[in-house]
Amino acid sequence: IRSKLPQTGTTIFTVMSQLAGEHGAINLSQGFPDYPCPPALIEALHHAAQAGFNQYAPMAGLPALREAIARKLQQSRAVSVDPDNEITITAGATQAIFTAVAAVLHAGDEAIVIDPSYDSYAPAIAAQGAHAIRISAGLDGRIDWPAVADAVTPRTRMILINNPNNPSTGVFTAADLDALADIAEHHDLLVLADEVYEHLVYDGVEHHSVLAHPRLRQRSFAIYSFGKTFHATGWKIGYCVAPPTLSSEFRKIHQFLVFCVNAPAQHALVEVLRDPTHWQSLPAFFQSRRDRLAQGLQDAGFQLVPSRGTYFQLADYRSIRDDLDDVAFARWLTIERGVACIPVSVFHADARQQGLVRFCFAKQEATLDAAIARLK
Numbered sequence: 001i002r003s004k005l006p007q008t009g010t011t012i013f014t015v016m017s018q019l020a021g022e023h024g025a026i027n028l029s030q031g032f033p034d035y036p037c038p039p040a041l042i043e044a045l046h047h048a049a050q051a052g053f054n055q056y057a058p059m060a061g062l063p064a065l066r067e068a069i070a071r072k073l074q075q076s077r078a079v080s081v082d083p084d085n086e087i088t089i090t091a092g093a094t095q096a097i098f099t100a101v102a103a104v105l106h107a108g109d110e111a112i113v114i115d116p117s118y119d120s121y122a123p124a125i126a127a128q129g130a131h132a133i134r135i136s137a138g139l140d141g142r143i144d145w146p147a148v149a150d151a152v153t154p155r156t157r158m159i160l161i162n163n164p165n166n167p168s169t170g171v172f173t174a175a176d177l178d179a180l181a182d183i184a185e186h187h188d189l190l191v192l193a194d195e196v197y198e199h200l201v202y203d204g205v206e207h208h209s210v211l212a213h214p215r216l217r218q219r220s221f222a223i224y225s226f227g228k229t230f231h232a233t234g235w236k237i238g239y240c241v242a243p244p245t246l247s248s249e250f251r252k253i254h255q256f257l258v259f260c261v262n263a264p265a266q267h268a269l270v271e272v273l274r275d276p277t278h279w280q281s282l283p284a285f286f287q288s289r290r291d292r293l294a295q296g297l298q299d300a301g302f303q304l305v306p307s308r309g310t311y312f313q314l315a316d317y318r319s320i321r322d323d324l325d326d327v328a329f330a331r332w333l334t335i336e337r338g339v340a341c342i343p344v345s346v347f348h349a350d351a352r353q354q355g356l357v358r359f360c361f362a363k364q365e366a367t368l369d370a371a372i373a374r375l376k
């Protein structure tokens with residue numbers, strides 16, 4: 001078979017979680033909580049299944065869920081979104097990303113990806129016969145916008161951004177969005193904004209969404225994940241917000257990729273979206289875990305890149321072992337020290353980014369303490 005993705009192996013999240021399992025390591029690699037999701041969510045799911053909502057949902061998603069999302073956007077961001085024509089419920093952010101890319105990129109097109117980038121972006125682009133043009137951003141989250149503008153060619157159709165960024169934890173400023181809008185408008189580009197960590201920003205920093213930026217709103221697919229917001233990554237449910245013309249193309253692909261997504265889960269989410277206190281409490285909930293892990297990693301000899309968003313912490317391990325590349329260090333830490341992490345070079349097009357690993361702090365405090373004890 002002539003592979004469509006000859007450069008692509010098995011995703012690092014599968015590789016490291018599997019290695020953690022084989023060696024009984026505490027798994028701070030793949031990003032998922034080890035504590036329960038909100039009891040109200042479980043109860044609502046139970047009710048939905050019992051009430052008989054067990055058949056296909058409408059293709060674009062349950063109208064009540066799309067309306068609940070529109071209300072949330074109105075309340076939290078003062079953004080007006082038409083639930084009928086601008087919101088599509090997806091099987092997680094991963095499917096939304098693939099669908100948006102497949103909906104607009106033709107073979108031979110180019111899309112700009114800003115590294116470090118989440119590992120699904122480049123393969124989703126390559127699967128369309130399109131090309132990912134990858135630009136490196138600083139680990140401080142700073143993006144060289146003139147370099148992004150220089151990378152645009154007549155074949156460029158789209159720029160993909162991730163705000164807050166996994167794994168750099170960088171959070172866009174209002175000026176970043178203005179710079180992005182200038183480039184996108186000047187070259188008539190679409191934007192894919194992966195905002196799955198929208199609620200996970202710390203130290204009082206504000207998250208600026210493309211949806212609240214009128215010029216970007218018109219040309220963006222904004223993508224979200226209930227897995228992140230409700231501590232339920234296994235539910236695989238998220239959504240895409242985009243203007244009607246973009247949503248219409250998105251749905252043409254969506255209907256034949258999955259048709260619709262899990263109906264009882266959609267009913268359950270309608271119920272829990274009534275209460276904004278859940279997502280409003282997320283920064284404080286995660287910030288204390290971030291600080292707990294950061295202190296422990298520092299005491300163990302790691303040098304940290306401050307975590308500003310997401311539920312990840314980057315750590316430079318070279319004062320512990322400077323003889324290993326990051327992939328080898330992550331394996332060593334997992335097998336020999338019993339704590340699994342993710343090497344950061346995999347989020348870059350080249351292996352130049354070295355010396356850093358990523359730890360997930362979406363864990364019970366006892367799990368973080370046990371990992372810290374092993375690292376000391």
Ligand code: PMP
Nearest residue numbers: 092093094118166196225227238
């Ligand atoms: N984008 C980013 C930046 C992520 O970190 C993740 C998941 N960890 C996803 C997309 C995928 O989200 P989902 O699990 O909803 O598919």
Ligand code: GLN
Nearest residue numbers: 013014029030031032166
């Ligand atoms: N996004 C999660 C992470 O960064 C993993 C999701 C997955 O395994 N696909 O760890």
